[in-house]
Amino acid sequence: MLKIGxxxxxGGGKTIVSKIFEVLxxxxxxxxxxxxxxxxxxxxxxxxxxxxxxxxxxxxDGTLNRKYIAAIVFNNETELNKLNLLVHPAVFRAFDSWVExxxxxxxxxxxxxxxFESSSYKxxxxxxxxxxxxxxxxxxxMQRDGLTYAEVESRNARQFSEEKKAKLANxxxxxxxxELVIPQVLKLHQQFLYLAAVK
Numbered sequence: 001m002l003k004i005g006x007x008x009x010x011g012g013g014k015t016i017v018s019k020i021f022e023v024l025x026x027x028x029x030x031x032x033x034x035x036x037x038x039x040x041x042x043x044x045x046x047x048x049x050x051x052x053x054x055x056x057x058x059x060x061d062g063t064l065n066r067k068y069i070a071a072i073v074f075n076n077e078t079e080l081n082k083l084n085l086l087v088h089p090a091v092f093r094a095f096d097s098w099v100e101x102x103x104x105x106x107x108x109x110x111x112x113x114x115x116f117e118s119s120s121y122k123x124x125x126x127x128x129x130x131x132x133x134x135x136x137x138x139x140x141x142m143q144r145d146g147l148t149y150a151e152v153e154s155r156n157a158r159q160f161s162e163e164k165k166a167k168l169a170n171x172x173x174x175x176x177x178x179e180l181v182i183p184q185v186l187k188l189h190q191q192f193l194y195l196a197a198v199k
Contacts, residue, residue, distance in 0.1 A: 001099070001102070001105060001106065001107060001108060001196070002106065002107035002108075002125045002126065002192060002195060002196045002199060003099065003107070003108055003109075003110060003123065003124045003125050004107055004108070004109045004110070004124060004125065004126050004127070004128060004192060005109075005110050005112060005115045005120065005121045005123075005124035005126070005127040005128065006018055006021075006109055006110070006111045006112075006115070006127070006128045006130065007111075007112055007113065007114075007115035007116060007121075007127065007128070007129060007130070007165060007169075008113075008129060008130030008131060008132075008165075008175075009113075009131075009134075009137060009156055009159050009160075009162055009165070010113070010137060010141055010152065010155050010156050010159065011132065011136070011137030011138060011139075011140040011141040011144075011152070011156075012130045012131060012132050012137055012162075012175060013130050013132060013140075013175035013181070014111055014113070014130045015030075015111065016175070016181065017128070017130050017173055017175070017181065017185060018030070018109060018111040020181070020182060020185045021109050021185065021189065024185075024186075024189050025105070026105065026107060026108065026109055026189070027102055027105060027108045027109070028108070028109045028110075028111055029095055029098050029099075029108065029109065029110045029111065030111050031091050031095070031110060031111060031112035031113070031114075031115075031120070032111075032112070032113055034091050034094045034095070034098075035087050035090075035091050037094070038087070038090040038091060038093075038094050039064050039087065039090075040058075040062060040063060040064055042090040042093065042094070044090065045086060045087065045089075045090040046058070048086045049069075049083075049086060052082060052083075052086060053068075053069065053072060053083075056068050057069060069083070080158075084114075084118070088114075088118045088120065091112075091118075091120070092120060092123065095110055095120075095123070106192065106193050106196035106197070107125075107192045107193075107195075107196050110123075110124060113159065114159070115127060116160055116164070116165050116168050117159065117160055121168065125195075125199075126170040126171065126192070126195070127168065127169045127170050127171070128169060128170070128171045128172070128173060128188065129162075129165050129166050129168075129169035129171070129172050129173070130172075130173045130175050131162050131166065131172055131173070131174055131175065131176070132174070132175045132176045132177075133176055134156065134162070136176060136177070137152075137156070138152045138153060138156070141155075171188055171191075173185065173188070
């Protein structure tokens, strides 16, 4: 079974592309959703977060005190990196156990905003980068999330540049409104089916 990583910068459309693969019957692991989940379900991570950020990290019922954590890591690169270094391995573990439960598919997809930043692309056989011009991406996120231009720009700045990611990726899908996305996905789907068959 092949493992395919899909990424893209904020507003690039990686989730839309992943949903198209799902329609084609390919299971998709959403790393960002998994990251939220493991922060309350992975005992190793829960203990590490309490040790690093204090017992106030969790409420008495075991739920994560998101506001408390956000206040610590917001605009603090060192603390954010510390958080990511704890969360990423837990997401890797969640991905591995998810893959073990899947049978009879030629390949699976891991959708992750920080596929390259977290080095999790190394756990995948191939990686796909979904690209779009920065101005278009910022406009999309402003409309989708109701954020200001500066807020989106700040989030975008925390990720590797599109150029850097495109160099690391094996395949690129353009989601810039000049080329249809579905035919690009179908072409990659056929490619992955072939690669899975010859592996």
